[in-house]
Amino acid sequence: MNITIVWQLVAIASALLGIANLIWMWLAQMRQPGEKAIQELQKLCQGLDSEGEAVARRVDRIESEMRHVPTKDDLHEVKNSITAMIGQMKVVETEVAAATRTMRRIEDHMREEKA
Missing domain, CATH: 1.20.5 (Single alpha-helices involved in coiled-coils or other helix-helix interfaces)
Structure with missing residues (x-):
């Protein structure tokens, strides 16, 4: 094998690795907004869960008071x-x-x- 062929193969491999890296980064960037949206939705759901628990406690209190009315x-x-x-x-x-x-x-x- 000739050294020029080796350098050409290294250049091609380097170009392919660069393209693969570019695709990988692009996919990661595309996935990131979705992950942020999922995290925001999870936070919102946690807030709703705590509000739901508060409402459930209030309903329980009202129901216990209504038993005595x-x-x-x-x-x-x-x-x-x-x-x-x-x-x-x-x-x-x-x-x-x-x-x-x-x-x-x-x-x-x-x-x-x-x-």
């Missing part, structure tokens, strides 16, 4: 009980008024006897 049936029962108590109080009021009138008559009668 009276239902419409409970409120209806309370309303009926209050209505019944009002009716009983009216009966007691009329009885107290009658007893008051009787007591006044007795007091008036006792005053008339003393006088």
Whole structure:
């Protein structure tokens, strides 16, 4: 083999390595924006996960509080009980008024006897 042929082969190999390096760098550059976008999406997903956990905690708190809130049936029962108590109080009021009138008559009668 002649030295010129060796130098020509080295030049060709060098050119091929340069082209391969150029292609490799181009592919790496093409892949880099995609990786950045993936990283940004992963960060966004992590943020959404933490927000989702916060919302889940809030919903759990609300649900636990709602267990203690009276239902419409409970409120209806309370309303009926209050209505019944009002009716009983009216009966007691009329009885107290009658007893008051009787007591006044007795007091008036006792005053008339003393006088």
